[in-house]
Amino acid sequence: MTHKQIVTATINGELTEFLCEPHQSLLSCLRDVLSLTGAKEGCNDGNCGACSVILDGRLVNSCLVLGVEIEGREVTTVEGLAGWQALTPLQEAFVAYDALQCGYCTPGMLMAAKSLLDRHPNPTDGEIRAWLAGNLCRCTGYDKIIRAVRAVVPGTAVAPKTAEAPETADVLQTVLETASVDQVKEA
Amino acid sequence: MVEIKQNLIVVGSRPARVDAVDKVIGRASYATDVRLPGMLVGRVLRSPYAHARILSIDTGRAEKLPGVYGVVTAADLPPLEGDDAVGEKAFRDRELASDKVLYVGHPIAAVAARTPEIAQEALDLIRVEYDVLTPVVDVLAAMKADAPILHHDMRTRSLAGTGEKPTNVAAHFEQVKGDPGQGFAEADVIVDREFRNPMVHQCYLEPHSSTAVWSDNGGLTLYVTTQGTFSVRSHVVRLLRLSMSQVKVVPMEVGGAFGGKNSSYVDGVAAMLARKARRPVKVTMSRPETFMATGPNSGSVLRVKMGATRDGHLTAAEATLIYEAGAYPGSPVGSGSHVMFAPYQIPNGRLEGYDVVVNKPVVSSYRAPGATQACFVAEQVINELAGTLGFDPIEFRLLNSVKEGSETVDGTVHRHIGAIEVLQAAKASPHYTTPLEGPNRGRGVGHAFWGNWGACSSVTMTVNSDGTVSMVMGSVDITGTRTSIAMQAAETLGLPLDRVKCTMGDTDSIGYSDTSGGSRTTVATGHAAVKAAHDVIDKMRERAAQIWEVDVQAVVFDAGIFHVPDDLDKTLSFQALAELLPRTGNVVIGVGNVDVADWGSCFGTHIADVEVDPETGKVTLLRYTVVQDVGKAIHPMQVEGQLQGGATQGIGWALYEGYEFDAAGQMLNPTLLDYKIPTALDVPDIETILVEVPYPHHPFGARGVGENPIMPPPAAIAEAIYQAVGARVCDLPITPARILETLGII
């Protein structure tokens, strides 16, 4: 028999204490214990990237980390990127470039792209594709995802008004407002 | 014919999709994210054998395990009554096997428990006694007279009648046009080839999940990931013999579907467990379960023969299509034969198809069901003919292309199509007009027809007193349709998009709508939205007439303004009138409820450039372009996304994907490590060219766009590989080993 353990870690900037089984994955701890359901399960064996989070500054598949391993460590999930009122430029680019369809890969894709840009603020297209290769997307064909990440790369930003990018600024505001309505309703 | 709207403001623009922000902040709620108080975990016991008789199932020990709240088997289904004319037993056996298992992964029992670990332990405690039978996993072997029989009551259905002996061939058809023998006699060149392809999976990133909860008065609510809430409702109603009004199906965000979420896999079991446990139960499939126990696309064997004259005219075409249905009949062989020769004028032809059961997962739809492999083989032969006769492949297709009124081999008559326009756009594209240089490089073209779908959609639209509009649709949004349908409503109402909000309704809150499949939703639900918008406008005109005390005929609606011509005092904006509605008999609700019987088909041409490493056979895609007739791109960015995503799935099908089985019917690669789909590294930027040949029977001229783009990639890539290194590979996927084998290197 095993016993549940108390784990103390910084999750999305907040010191958090939670109880979990030693064999429970970090993904399950985030989703089932802490109700942080942003990270998704697509395979539970390290091959899809939907569960990607950042652990002590490194991208990891949270399905292949045990919850107990994060004792004293720092974890950032998609929920920690930004609140719904202030998206990060990366999130804005995903919205503006339509870099998602079903959105199931999106939380992991954002965390992967963030970890790339944190480390290499100016990646080439090839570097972006190589870095994101562990994050499968079945909907988009990656094209718009790469364009979105590229748009955040300083110096290569394409003004989002061209044929390939939308008239976002105003629309984004509206979407944010609509989102807030939803949130209020849910709450 | 409806008049197609011109001077559009919202339709054709590129707004951010309405679900995007929730999705980038991790707040979008999918079926697996559902959490209800007291919720239990449901797990399914699946057959380890591909073919076996079930002698007994003993759930006693599992039921007694602490933390287990319920165990169900086929015995918990309502008793089967009367004769089985409608295949009720097979329907139920697919959900939970009663006397026989027909593939590895076939569900047998399910448990609801407090934790996943307890649920697993309980499954391990269920004792099933089997009489293991010889499986048949190869489709040609299954057709042999001495093959092991899956269903002893199965007889071949064909136009000639019903067969007499038990068989695995569920259906056979043959269609003939003209005189194929004569057609081939007139040909100067004939190409005759056989092709094989394995089962492939949709590989939506989100596995199936369903959460069921019963109310005290016998009402069932299901939170699901599905393409069609009403299909789930029908499924559960039929399985558990409930009334439709007893069941409410709530659509959650869908993490990819591609046809694979038209069928219901765990909803029935979740409902059964929740009823037994008297607690909410969530059943979520693992990735291996998703591979082994949901519906991939048919594996198939196809033979194609086509002939043409020296001056490049096709004279005859013949095909035999043998499709695996999996364990129960119903492969999309008909759809494959319908589309494969449809892009060309062929005076003589013959199409023959077989639907064959084998001990493998039951196939389901996958984006243009059955069509990709059929397109692959027909287009390979077209490419080969063009090459042999010395024609440019696009020229050859233009020469033989169907036009307005052309009749296909299976008798379909093309109307309002953009086939020629697409081919011409491909020929003039920046990609095709740029020569490809360098050793071991090649370019290939593939071309496809897909028929699309219309069918039933419902929309309601409430005008709020602040002038905003809340609309509910019965379609599930799997691709961004909340946005593209709201755009069509906004355009009709003369409102900016941010005034129209579109949500997915559950089955209690909106009228029947067919599943989001067949590339129908933006088109058919768009029809419904436009109809609802007109209903709103008419009702608001009545209110304006009431306020102004004029005849309703006198009130005109134009560009968001209600007015009486020539009477400047009688003018109200949409919003101003909306504000007055509560005082003139409550708000206005518009309804759009349609069964679209007339919709546009579409054509697409793809161009692929590859480089092949001649020593290893590794294929690198250098450049890829999709050209497609989209009628009218309601939201061009989303249309591009469909084309890019569809093409990438087709690329995976061409190069990497395929189920592998051993002789016992065990799937060898049920993980995303060994079932390989393209990663970001495997595809280049995918260029898109949207050709707009409006379909005259849609308010904005739109055509379905989602399915066609999966069809052309395998043929385009196969031809590019042939051009690069001279290997014409006829089996999918075109692996490096197959290329080296074809070249005689290994």
Add this chain to the structure above:
Amino acid sequence: MKPFAYEAPTSVDQAVTLLAEKGERARPLAGGTDILVQVRRGFHNLDLLVDVKRIPELVRIDYDAEEGLTLGAAVSCAVLCEHPTLQAHYPGLLDAVSIIGGAAIQGRATLGGNLCNAAPSGDAIAAMIALGGEALVAGPEGRRLVPIASFCTAPGVTALRPGDLVVALRFAPPKPHSGAAYVRFVPRGEMDIAVAGAGAWVALSPGGTTFTDARIALSAVAPTPLYVERAAEALAGQAPGEDAYARAAEAAQEAAKPIDDMRGTAAQRQHLVGVLVKRALRAAVARAGANHAGTGMEA
């Protein structure tokens, strides 16, 4: 997943004690990218996982021009790839380290884990064999050095005994005029397990005119990563060039015992061994700084 307990000791001795107590029913946990998947699939029946990442000795990197390189067994691939010394002196090792999984796997996977998992396809194992590496093993009876070439004994089986732990991986300092490279074949761009792989290490005469020494190792073409003993003979005294590479490739093909599986066929692997050995040699020779026509980094 079957329940198990978890410990995170902070010294090698504690870890060895914990592992020795449970014998077969305990295993070290490094990056978890193999073991967690296997436990979840029911391949092991374990009572305890011993997390070795909090042991300082296992997460250090030491380099000394005299002593060579000592890599803690639990350093992640991502950290290894960013390390300037490794980039400068051991690019042939990084060839393999950098292709283990994608970015997220890189953040966790370790060399100790790759070695002890003993997959025939373990990319770093062949690369480490080619470099002539050794594993420093701590166990109930003390410490010992095991050559990596003889570390893996069967698929998933190693020379480790219950209670043993790999503390570090050791490599000699790079010799002058030497170079190493690892190449593999996978069907997709990356994110695949090797269908076949080849690691080569070469030492050239000061003028770069002849091979003075060489080692070749192969992945995924035998029950374990394979050290090709006869390749060194085939190359010794030869001038770097296609003739010599072909001879070495032939020796490697003779040594290989590939099988058919869903990742590739035996014939394909046999063929790939030839192609990959040549490519690895070309790259290794280029790194060794030989100046003769036709070498490049094109592999």
